Amino acid sequence: MFQCVFSSSVLQPHSTSCLFKHLFYHSATPASQKQPEPIYSKKTEIQRQTVRAPFAKLFIFSALQVARQLLLQQQQQQQQVSGLKSPKRNDKQPALQVPVSVAMMTPQVITPQQMQQILQQQVLSPQQLQVLLQQQQALMLQQQQLQEFYKKQQEQLQLQLLQQQHAGKQPKEQQQVATQQLAFQQQLLQMQQLQQQHLLSLQRQGLLTIQPGQPALPLQPLAQGMIPTELQQLWKEVTSAHTAEETTGNNHSSLDLTTTCVSSSAPSKTSLIMNPHASTNGQLSVHTPKRESLSHEEHPHSHPLYGHGVCKWPGCEAVCEDFQSFLKHLNSEHALDDRSTAQCRVQMQVVQQLELQLAKDKERLQAMMTHLHVKSTEPKAAPQPLNLVSSVTLSKSASEASPQSLPHTPTTPTAPLTPVTQGPSVITTTSMHTVGPIRRRYSDKYNVPISSADIAQNQEFYKNAEVRPPFTYASLIRQAILESPEKQLTLNEIYNWFTRMFAYFRRNAATWKNAVRHNLSLHKCFVRVENVKGAVWTVDEVEFQKRRPQKISGNPSLIKNMQSSHAYCTPLNAALQASMAENSIPLYTTASMGNPTLGNLASAIREELNGAMEHTNSNESDSSPGRSPMQAVHPVHVKEEPLDPEEAEGPLSLVTTANHSPDFDHDRDYEDEPVNEDME
DNA sequence: CGGTCGCTAAACACGA
C-alpha cells in the first residue's frame, strides 16, 4: 500500500520496518500491528497527492516562479549590457519582442547566418564544431520540449478557463490565465537568453570570436553564478513536468540544459550531452546539486553514492562488489527517469530540511555554549566530542554542514518546569533512537526526567503513533505531574495524561495502569497527598534527583555529564543524539504536513542516524571515565527519609549547581500546597 | 556471575 509512486525505491518496506524496529519498544507485536495505520496512511496519502497527481500543477507554479526570477535577472542583465549586443543578439532581437505566440518558440538556435559567420571566421576546429552542434541540438530538443509543454499548458488553461467561466469567475480567472501565460512566455524568453549565454560562453571558450568592443563581461559571472542553481531548478521543473505528462522519460535535453549551463568546459559538456548516463558526473551534478559535485572526480573510486560496497542511493542499498559494478548499477537502476528525478527532489528537500535543522541547532548550540560557559568556567568545548559529532554528521545526509557545527540538545536549558534540563533531552533522544534492546533502560539510566520540551517536541509523534515512549513510567508520571498547573494530579488524571499524550497507552490499560500504580507506590519520589477531594500525587523532586546517581552509576556517560570537569563532553554527545532524534521527528512531521516525500527518505536517514548514534554511544562509553562515587550514596527504602539536598553534592557539581535552586523552588511549590510535607 | 533496575503480573487490602 505504501509502495505507491516512487516509494518502491525511496521507501523500502524493509527500511520502514527498520525504522519502527528502532522506535518500538516491544519490537514484535506492536510494531507489526500498528505501524501501518497512523504513519503510513498519512505518508502515502500525501505522496499520492503531491507526487503523482498534481505534478503538472506543481510545475506550473514553480516554473512561474523560476521564470519570474529568471526574467528579473534577465532584465538586470539587459540593463548591464545596455544595448551593446553582439550580432547574434541583434539577430534575436525580433524574437524577443514578438508577442506571445507559438511561433516565437521555434528553436532559436544559431541561425544560418550565424553559422555561416562562424564558419567564415574559421576559428573552429572540427571538435569544436561538433561541440557546438551538439549544444545546439540540445537546445533545440529542449525548446521542442518546452513547446510541447506550452501547448499542453495552453490547453489546460483553456480548459480551466472554460470550467471557471461556468463558475462565474470569468474576468479574474482570465487574468490569472493571462498571467500564467505571460510567465511562461517569460520562461521562454529566458530560454532564448540561455542561448545567448550559451553563445557567449562559446565565445569565452574561444569557439566564437567576440566582436571587438563587446562587453561580454556581465554574462560571465552570471553564467557561472546564477545559472547553475537556477537552471538546475528549472531543469528540475521541466523534467518533472515532462515526466509527468509523458512517462517515456527521455530527458536528455533536460540534462543537457544543466550541463550546458553548469559546466564551463567544452569537452565534458560533450560527453554529457552525447550520453547523459555514461558519466556519473552528470548524475552527481544532477542528484546532489548542493554537494561539491566534482569532488569525487579526484578520487576515482570514491563516490558519494557508494560506500561499503553498497549503493547509497536513497532507499536502494543494492550491493555492489566493486566500484565498476556500482557504476553499472547506478547507470542502470538510477538512470535519469521520473523516479530518479522524484527521488532527487526528495533528497533536495531532505537536505533543505537538514540544513534548516542544522541552522537551528547551531543557534541552540551557541546559546548552550554561552550558557554553560558562564556557568562552569572550566570547559572548553571538548574537541573530541565535537569531532565525533561532526564526523557523524558529515557522514550522514547533512554533509553540507560545516564540520564544526554541532547539533545540540533540543530543549531550552532554562525550561522552568524541569530543573535538570541538560539531562532530559539527552535521554529522551538517546533512548528514542537506540531503542531496540536498550529501550527505556537508557532513559532511566540517565534517569532523565523528561523535560516538558522533550515531550513537547515529540508530542505529536507519540500522540499519533502507537510507539512506546522510551521513558520510564517514573519519568512519565513525574512529567505528567509537573505539567499540571498545581504540580499535583490524581491517579485518574495521571491515567488521562498518559492516554492523552501517548497513543501507546490507549491500549492494554490494565497493564500500564498497574505499572503506574506500582511506580507511584514504589518510588518514594512520588508523594501521595491527601486532599479535600481525595488523594493527589506529587513529585518529590529531590528524591527524584537522588535516584539519579544510583541509576547512573553504571552509565559513564551520565557521570561524565555530571562531573563538572567533563560537563561539556557528554552534553555535546548527548546533544548530538538529541539533535538527531529531534531531526527525525521534524522530518516526520514535516512529511506528514505536506512535504510529501520527505518522510520517505526521512526513514532512511533516521536509520542512518541511528547507526551513527550507536557509533557515538560506543565511542562514548569507550572513553568513559570511572564510576561515580555517588553510587554509594543510596537512598534507602524509607519514604519518610528526610530530604537532604546535600547528598547530591560533590562530584555532581554540575547537576547540583543546575538543580539546587530549582529544587528549592520546588520545595516552595510544595509548601504552597496545603497539605504536603506533613501528610502521614 | 551476581547485583541492580525497570517492567509486568498478580495478590491483597481498603473504601466508595
Place this chain on the structure above:
DNA sequence: CTCGTGTTTAGCGACC
C-alpha cells in the same frame, strides 16, 4: 459485589 486505588511481592530480561 464491583470498581478504583494503593501496596507489595515475584519473576523476568537487560545491563553492568
